[in-house]
Amino acid sequence: MSDIVRNWGYVGPETELGEMAITEGQYMAGFPVGIMTLDAWLPKPPGYTSQACSYDFPVRYLLVQGADQKRIHGGDDNLLPALIATAKQLERDGCRMISSTCGYFGNFQAEVADAVDVPVYLSAVCQVPWIRVGLKSNQKIGILCGDGPSLKYRLFESCGISREDFDRCVIYGAQDAPIFSTFIHKPGHYDVEGVKGELVSIAKKMVREHPDIGAFLLECTDMPPHASDIQRAVNLPVFDSVTMIKYVKSVVCQHPYYGYF
């Protein structure tokens, strides 16, 4: 039985706060979203999942010890204890949902969701069934990811995606694009405009080669800064980790409505 105390009600102009209680060891409050963070120090312009300014609500980041890109992309099961400890700490800090700064955390989606009481959405890939239901039955989901060869069915399965839905996905990776490819091996700096050009050009190639793509999904949390450029180029819905986090935040932080009759 969890000892986590929830105070999920909205405090507004008419709220009369009375007796208040808090979880033992909760030293802070007010974070709808807790984000498990990859050990990667890429520059983070607004739009990054690991950029606090990407959201219009507070988010809390905690680094997962040992979670470098290679181990996360490969789904290294030895990381599970550290992942679960971090998720539990974020829950104790008052976060109402748990996410991550890399779509390949989706390799661990099922295990982490099972270990904490709050909802867990570690990867943008979790959105696949929700995207598919909105499409025509002959349309495809175009997934643009950071590392194509590592995006295997195992990750989709952990994210609760059926084989049938997986087969509706067309997967392209940016791992061979000259600037994007430096992300894994040379942290610390990159040319943002250069990456934008690379991603837009891959997206255009995807719709050229698969005219039945009905929606885009950006697996990689480095890509949301360029989502609007991709949308401008392909004129399709673009789902990414930021759209996912904003959506789930809205369901764990319901506000009363005010307005005119």
Added chain:
Amino acid sequence: MEDYGELVRNWGYYGPGQTIGDLHVQRGQYMGGFVAGIMTLHSWLPKAPGHIGNASTFPFPVRYLVVEGADQMRVHAGDETLLPALIKTAKQLERDGCRMIASTCGYFGHFQKQVADAVDAPVYLSAVVQIPWIRVALKKNQKIGIICGESAGLDDALFDSCGVSKEDRARCVAVGGETKPVFRSLKYKPGHYNYQALKAEIRELADQLVRENPDLGAILFECTDLPPFAADIQARTNLPVYDSATMIRFLGATLCQKPYYGFI
């Protein structure tokens, strides 16, 4: 602590019409976009909106890190053995990209001078640092009324560390939470409290300040638990109310300058 090398600042505002080119980030910075880094007391009081320990108090992103061993007793007393942990935490917040360092307890002010000296980012650990700024706006005969968690902790050493002169200190009158049952219990009984009962006590303390000091020109909350009550105390006293939330928001404005747009 591992030596991560030089800090890289990216303080420019990124807005419409701007193109980002080559970007650099410091080794070990895993996140970005935080304005204030807030060193956090080892205390799990419920934190209503307005509390400095509540992220929804601020109009910009803030990051909290708990300072190992920093319980209320040691921070109120200014226990110097905490200094290494404080400086380590401040440096980590700076490394995480925070543009200023603050704290969740006004008594962190005991360490203001040493922490400010140890990091490159500006440091404002206690609402008490606002005193010279409050005083300059008042008439010569007016007083600053301080409501603090515990009078004994509000000592010469704290004022001195916060850069408050003896002369300015003489302009201050303080009342402490030690005389009030709920306010006092915040130090000894974490986990819960009654919000309305605490509000009633803060009203009594403010009323006492006004009653005993007809020349009161402003109120300052030392305690980071009190900003939720600032509007109520202002409505009651019709005085400027300074607290740690006003301090952090003010600094946020200086650290995150945005271009202005409009008509000419």
